[in-house]
Amino acid sequence: MIHCEGLVKIYKTDDLEVVALQGLNLTVEQGELMAIIGNSGSGKSTLLNTLGGLDRPSAGQVKVGKWDLLKMTDEQLVEYKRDTVGFIWQNNARNLLPYLTALENVEMPMMLSGKLDRAYAKQLLEWVGLGHRMNNKLHQLSGGEQQRVAIAISLSNKPQLLLADEPTGSVDTATSDMIMNIFRKMNKELGVTIVIVTHDMELASQVDRVVAIRDGLTSTEFVKHNPDLAAHRDGFVSFASRDQAAHVAYVVVDRVGRLQVPKEYLKAMNIKDKVLMEFDGEKITITSPQSLAKAEAAEEEQKQEAAVEEVKEAVEAEKH
Numbered sequence: 001m002i003h004c005e006g007l008v009k010i011y012k013t014d015d016l017e018v019v020a021l022q023g024l025n026l027t028v029e030q031g032e033l034m035a036i037i038g039n040s041g042s043g044k045s046t047l048l049n050t051l052g053g054l055d056r057p058s059a060g061q062v063k064v065g066k067w068d069l070l071k072m073t074d075e076q077l078v079e080y081k082r083d084t085v086g087f088i089w090q091n092n093a094r095n096l097l098p099y100l101t102a103l104e105n106v107e108m109p110m111m112l113s114g115k116l117d118r119a120y121a122k123q124l125l126e127w128v129g130l131g132h133r134m135n136n137k138l139h140q141l142s143g144g145e146q147q148r149v150a151i152a153i154s155l156s157n158k159p160q161l162l163l164a165d166e167p168t169g170s171v172d173t174a175t176s177d178m179i180m181n182i183f184r185k186m187n188k189e190l191g192v193t194i195v196i197v198t199h200d201m202e203l204a205s206q207v208d209r210v211v212a213i214r215d216g217l218t219s220t221e222f223v224k225h226n227p228d229l230a231a232h233r234d235g236f237v238s239f240a241s242r243d244q245a246a247h248v249a250y251v252v253v254d255r256v257g258r259l260q261v262p263k264e265y266l267k268a269m270n271i272k273d274k275v276l277m278e279f280d281g282e283k284i285t286i287t288s289p290q291s292l293a294k295a296e297a298a299e300e301e302q303k304q305e306a307a308v309e310e311v312k313e314a315v316e317a318e319k320h
């Protein structure tokens with residue numbers, strides 16, 4: 001469904017250039033429900049905005065379904081946004097109208113694209129658990145309820161891809177769980193591919209695959225190990241088993257063999273611009289040049305000590 005290779009996004013402001021994505025690779029299969037995590041400023045929103053057609057990529061490859069986002073014309077981009085993607089933001093004020101009812105809010109984008117389908121709008125609100133509140137004005141709904149209206153709106157154009165930027169960022173744990181359940185249901189029943197950007201590790205632990213972005217590059221992939229077995233161990237889903245349905249962390253290696261070593265490892269090993277790499281047939285070991293220099297110095301010292309010992313022994317032997 002999504003294929004990014006060497007994706008670059010540069011923001012230019014006055015005389016400043018910010019490289020937000022520096023050659024990122026990412027593949028998301030059709031029908032996947034996955035999460036993207038990363039520190040603030042790592043490029044998560046830039047990636048999501050690029051995938052959603054809100055930001056134009058600067059270079060590289062970005063394909064979503066049949067669309068090539070780098071080569072699309074402005075007209076194609078409008079068509080892509082209207083028909084293929086749905087978007088959910090943390091701050092849902094961006095796509096909600098407070099003076100309209102929940103139902104009218106869901107119908108609005110349908111009307112704008114000339115495809116009003118009241119029955120489907122009502123069904124969407126039922127799906128997100130707001131069947132009984134559909135005639136309430138938006139300002140009469142709680143933050144969590146408004147967020148669920150936003151989810152219904154994001155699905156109103158029957159998208160193949162749903163992009164959610166911190167969808168649970170401003171709601172409580174119960175609402176966050178409810179939103180995750182809605183995503184799972186939509187993913188399973190409608191087959192929508194869902195990509196969630198989040199800071200929330202608890203939320204990330206609920207999906208099968210999590211991709212971490214560091215400095216505008218995909219650095220690590222966490223894949224849930226045997227998710228069904230872990231979730232249903234002892235015949236029920238417990239929070240402990242959900243947390244322990246451990247994701248195995250894989251470092252991402254790109255097509256030309258590059259990988260990112262975490263900054264804290266580099267610091268701890270005092271590695272700057274070069275390392276030594278050895279392969280013993282089973283493992284690849286990375287050593288800092290300083291460690292090697294230290295090891296060589298220690299070896300040299302040992303040799304000198306041994307030589308001194310030898311001389312001492314020879315002198316002792318002479319004496320006798």
Ligand SMILES: Nc1ncnc2c1ncn2[C@@H]1O[C@H](COP(=O)(O)OP(=O)(O)OP(=O)(O)O)[C@@H](O)[C@H]1O
Nearest residue numbers: 011013018020038039040041042043044045046047
């Ligand atoms: N419109 C813009 N103009 C200039 N620089 C930008 C713009 N949008 C993002 N950036 C810069 O690009 C980099 C990546 O930002 P981005 O918002 O994608 O990060 P993020 O991982 O989503 O962060 P957060 O979790 O804080 O939202 C940052 O250095 C940011 O300052």
